[in-house]
Amino acid sequence: MLQNKRRYFLQFASLTLAALFLSLTIAIAAADTQSGEVLFQNQCAVCHGNEGAGGVGVPLNLHDFLSTTSNRYLHQTIKMGRPGRIMPAFHTLSETQIQSIIQYIRSWRPAVVIPEYSLDLIRGDAEKGQAVYDSTCANCHREKGIGGKGTGVTFSRPRDAELIAPAIGNPAFLAAASDQMIKHIIMTGRESTPMDSAMAMGLKEEDVDNVVTYLRSLAETDAQQQIKHSHRDDAVLVFESSYSIEETIENMKRASLGHNFRYVREQTLNHGFVEKEQESKDEYLIYFCNFNFLNRALLVDPRIGMFLPFRATIVKKEDTILVMTVNPDYLCSLFNNDELKQDCDYMSERYEAMLEESTF
Amino acid sequence: MKMKNVFYRLLLNSFVVVFMLSPLTLQAEHQQIIMGRSSEAFPETMSILQEEIKKAGYTISIVQRVDIGLTGMGFKTDKYRVVFFGKSEEIEQLPKKYPELTPYLPLAISIFAEEEETILTAMSPGFIEYSYVKNPDSSDAELHAIFQRWQKDIESIIKNVEHLE
Numbered sequence: 001m002l003q004n005k006r007r008y009f010l011q012f013a014s015l016t017l018a019a020l021f022l023s024l025t026i027a028i029a030a031a032d033t034q035s036g037e038v039l040f041q042n043q044c045a046v047c048h049g050n051e052g053a054g055g056v057g058v059p060l061n062l063h064d065f066l067s068t069t070s071n072r073y074l075h076q077t078i079k080m081g082r083p084g085r086i087m088p089a090f091h092t093l094s095e096t097q098i099q100s101i102i103q104y105i106r107s108w109r110p111a112v113v114i115p116e117y118s119l120d121l122i123r124g125d126a127e128k129g130q131a132v133y134d135s136t137c138a139n140c141h142r143e144k145g146i147g148g149k150g151t152g153v154t155f156s157r158p159r160d161a162e163l164i165a166p167a168i169g170n171p172a173f174l175a176a177a178s179d180q181m182i183k184h185i186i187m188t189g190r191e192s193t194p195m196d197s198a199m200a201m202g203l204k205e206e207d208v209d210n211v212v213t214y215l216r217s218l219a220e221t222d223a224q225q226q227i228k229h230s231h232r233d234d235a236v237l238v239f240e241s242s243y244s245i246e247e248t249i250e251n252m253k254r255a256s257l258g259h260n261f262r263y264v265r266e267q268t269l270n271h272g273f274v275e276k277e278q279e280s281k282d283e284y285l286i287y288f289c290n291f292n293f294l295n296r297a298l299l300v301d302p303r304i305g306m307f308l309p310f311r312a313t314i315v316k317k318e319d320t321i322l323v324m325t326v327n328p329d330y331l332c333s334l335f336n337n338d339e340l341k342q343d344c345d346y347m348s349e350r351y352e353a354m355l356e357e358s359t360f
Numbered sequence: 361m362k363m364k365n366v367f368y369r370l371l372l373n374s375f376v377v378v379f380m381l382s383p384l385t386l387q388a389e390h391q392q393i394i395m396g397r398s399s400e401a402f403p404e405t406m407s408i409l410q411e412e413i414k415k416a417g418y419t420i421s422i423v424q425r426v427d428i429g430l431t432g433m434g435f436k437t438d439k440y441r442v443v444f445f446g447k448s449e450e451i452e453q454l455p456k457k458y459p460e461l462t463p464y465l466p467l468a469i470s471i472f473a474e475e476e477e478t479i480l481t482a483m484s485p486g487f488i489e490y491s492y493v494k495n496p497d498s499s500d501a502e503l504h505a506i507f508q509r510w511q512k513d514i515e516s517i518i519k520n521v522e523h524l525e
Contacts, residue, residue, distance in 0.1 A: 045397055046395040046396060046397045046479065047395070049397075049477075050397065050399065050477075055397075055474050055477075055479070056474075056479070233491065234491060235460075235464075235488050235490075235491030236460045236463050236464075236491075238460060264429070267422075269451060269455060269462065269465065269466075270448065270451045270452060271421060271422070272419070272420070272421030272422050272444075273419055273421055273446065273448035273451050273452075273466075274448055274452075280452070282455075283455050283462060287424075289429060291429065291430060291433040291435065294426070294429075294430065295430055295435045295437070298430075298437070298440070302440070302472055302479070303393060303395075303470070303481045305426055305440060305442060305470045305472065305481075306393075306442075306468065306470050306481055306482065306483050307483065308426075309424075309426070309429070311463070313462045313463045313465075315455050315459045315462050317456075317459050322459055322460075324459075324460065324462060324463045325463055326463045326464065330491060331483070334392045334393050334483065334484075334487060335393075
């Protein structure tokens with residue numbers, strides 16, 4: 001009797017597990033075979049636009065882009081992203097899903113012949129290549145191929161450069177692009193961008209080989225630079241004030257002026273949530289703005305408005321007055337953008353200085 | 361002996377299930393920036409966003425008009441606003457219990473025009489929580505539940521705006 005019970009229990013448990021296993025397998029298979037279009041809309045469109053016209057991310061549907069980039073390049077780019085250049089790495093996408101996305105991207109220009117490049121390395125003179133690079137390419141791609149400033153193309157605010165020059169010295173770019181692909185693009189240029197052909201730039205094939213060799217050499221040196229991506233671990237900057245709330249607010253206003261911030265307004269934390277007479281006088285928000293800086297930062301990455309302009313929070317906790325703000329250095333790691341990192345460092349320094357000045 | 365076999369078999373099956381679940385867990389990993397794109401223009405999207413925030417049970421405290429400030433200072437910009445929202449009881453209680461959470465209150469979604477379309481972005485509450493969880497003294501089931509709910513709510517709000525156009 002007891003043995004029968006055990007057997008039934010075992011059968012029941014095994015059947016339940018088998019059913020669970022089957023449904024999971026089906027779910028995983030379904031996720032894997034989602035159409036490229038659905039995957040693109042879910043994963044890529046928010047930055048690259050619904051039809052790949054670009055936005056926060058670069059445009060993908062240009063004829064010249066699709067006719068010069070290999071599927072290997074697209075695949076590696078999706079998988080590895082661009083460290084320090086906004087484009088994140090999509091580690092969770094399966095190989096099948098990445099292939100589906102590439103097929104979908106290719107469907108925008110079905111007439112384009114997909115290029116395939118040999119993986120043979122080009123062996124030129126890196127030193128000579130650097131000289132050519134510095135005089136001809138660095139104007140747009142900047143020193144060591146760190147890439148042009150800003151994000152993609154079409155955030156509708158006026159932009160100095162309509163299309164940013166890619167970070168061709170970025171280690172992930174160099175891992176995705178073969179020497180032959182880079183050479184081909186330099187030789188032919190890209191019509192829909194400011195990138196001229198080698199001939200138009202006055203370069204011979206030997207010069208191009210040297211430039212490619214120089215760029216390839218950057219992949220090795222760049223590994224050391226990755227160390228600089230560290231950011232402080234605290235999400236909040238906190239200072240204890242030796243003044244009353246009212247005095248601390250006045251101190252903050254004075255300190256902000258000294259750091260070129262304009263006082264915008266102050267309000268209680270629960271303003272807008274309760275009737276005016278019920279607002280708590282123990283928590284305040286003060287808004288400041290340096291409009292020059294705000295404008296510059298939004299041009300680098302419009303998403304940074306999530307934590308700008310500067311907002312200080314003053315909280316009374318028992319007998320202590322705490323003055324706090326978000327830590328831009330911590331939040332900056334959200335954006336995978338080296339250029340923004342400089343702005344975040346600047347913000348963190350200013351915020352800390354203002355908090356310190358208003359509390360001691 | 362037989363009972364032991366049953367136990368081991370169940371244990372083995374459980375490992376198989378956990379192993380099979382792991383890819384799904386990975387896929388459900390939170391995005392650090394929650395983003396959405398609406399193919400509607402800015403005013404329509406702003407209106408839908410505010411409705412969705414209210415439907416999710418939140419109160420909108422203020423809409424910060426970043427673009428107005430910038431244009432007032434002579435900069436050219438398209439529409440850019442930040443919508444702040446929260447639940448009054450949380451705004452009341454959380455700063456007392458977790459003062460260091462206050463700089464992230466009220467919650468916010470920024471919304472900006474991109475030509476004829478509109479982009480929505482918000483910081484992932486999961487990302488903010490990471491900073492707290494790293495300190496074992498501050499790990500707290502109640503706080504974790506709050507972060508998880510915020511994460512789920514903000515994701516749903518932005519998803520709904522994308523789809524309810």
